[in-house]
Amino acid sequence: MPLPSSIKDKNPADSSTSAAVLVFDQVKKTFTADKTTITALDGISCAIQPQRVTGLIGPDGAGKTTFMRLSTGLLQPDHGTLQALGIDVIRDPLEVQAQIGYMPQRFGLYEDLSVQENLDLYANLQGVPQQTRNERYARLLAMAGLEDFRHRLAGRLSGGMKQKLGLVCTLVRPPRLLLLDEPTVGVDPISRRELWEIVYQLVETEGMSVLLSTAYLDEAERCTEVVLIHQGQILGHDRPEVFSRRVTGRIWSIRAPHVAKRSLQLRLSNDPAVLDALILGKSIRVVSHTPETLHLADPPPEPYSIEPAEPRFEDYFVATLKKNHRPADSPARITLGQNNHRIVDEDVIVADNLVRRFGSFYAVDRVSFSVRRGEIFGLLGANGAGKTTTFRMLCGLLPISSGSCSVAGMNLRTAASAARSRIGYMAQKFSLYGNLTVLQNLGFFASAYGLRGQERLDRINWALDTFALTPYSGSEGQSLPLGFKQRLALAVALMHEPEVLFLDEPTSGVDPLARREFWAQINSLADQGVTVLVTTHFMEEAEYCDRLVIMAEGRVLAEGSPESLKEQFDEQDGQETTMEDVFIGLLQTHHHG
Structure with a gap:
């Protein structure tokens, strides 16, 4: 979604602090965990300019949330000064909190209250005069598309609608400065676009200043300017296109029609001339080490093509961070035992007219598909489409109302517990015990899977x-960075070497480096015969799937490979159709049909 010109044409980032809405000057913040001092922010200085959208971009553990919480006065720095809207945040945190809006990652909606009751509660807490409320509510609900849901319980809203309601509650008293900590994590592409439309409207019509942190780097390009933060230090503060230009001449699109995309990506990733390789559409998008003609040490078999590509912000981000990344910090290639090397063409997951009712409501309505051994199969849909319910039935975690499904040759209606012994499950919020150590978590789950004695010790050491x-x-x-929580959750899911791996939005909120590491491991598992079923809201990840289904209102809208689905839609302005275009196009056709 392009940035509105009235926002995009703001003056570029500068060092002026006179009009800045937020000023950090040599701010340092440390925490102590496990008797170790962690430097979250290391003497940073920056000035956030007014009436624009500024993106706070960085990998997991970079210091983004600490930056946000310091800005609101919820944390105090160890050193340095900071001002928000001209107010000394350290001296007058309550005054700052009365002037700004802050939506943290886990915004506190009251799920047993209606939308209207949540609005009233936050208006009371923020001292909004009674006579101004109705007009403000009407404007905000219209902006968020929630006018028809005033009386629905917040707990019965979809994930995207909850995020929009959280933003609306933050805005019942109009703030001059709005801080949003990863507001689009875990919401589908349509809801993401709607949230961004709200943000743009706030800047354009209310003159609001917005600081927004995100792990989705395509969203960096929707910001007027970007503060890039890594390991508690600011690497740069400028327009996103300025960062992109720094990797001009290093971005390539490589196609080899006779080589499978996953195999081509792996081959290119191991080439000494290549810093990064990412599946994108029919091509592999490559970042080379130098801005010279790309010469591959191990080129794919003919025919293949190498074409220069336009750089984008994510290319700069990945190139900068990978350059300083130590291989020892990365997970190794997963190697499983022999139990998964079986007939490739057999169906391992079969759903046949699957139905799940909650009273008279059909969450899943006659859904059918099958997944072959060693296949990566995607289950996509908007928030509330029924994909998570389908997913939970296939895992044996939710009873089936009617229809049938089998996993690893076992009927889930009659042998759910036996089927679960062949399944690895990685939950959306990572089913880990926060107050147990990494070693204790591994030991607990190894025992839960029935591993004993030396085998148990061997698997724990394998995971570490x-x-x-x-x-x-x-x-x-609970103290691990999100990317390491993800690693631990995957390790736990693989302790018993399952035949089938279920991944429920496994990369939600993690940064691109952790996402790349994760998918390299999943590709390796599929190559070894593990069948993978994944739900995701990150549309570029749909490109990694061999096949996928897209759901809406409990039914399957479309099924096929990413390429076959994209062929149904025309290119936009000469640009290759993306999976996000397909997703949004299918859902819009469904709603208008």
């Missing part, structure tokens, strides 16, 4: 080594 978790073995699960 393979996922580079040894340095964190004594750390509590």
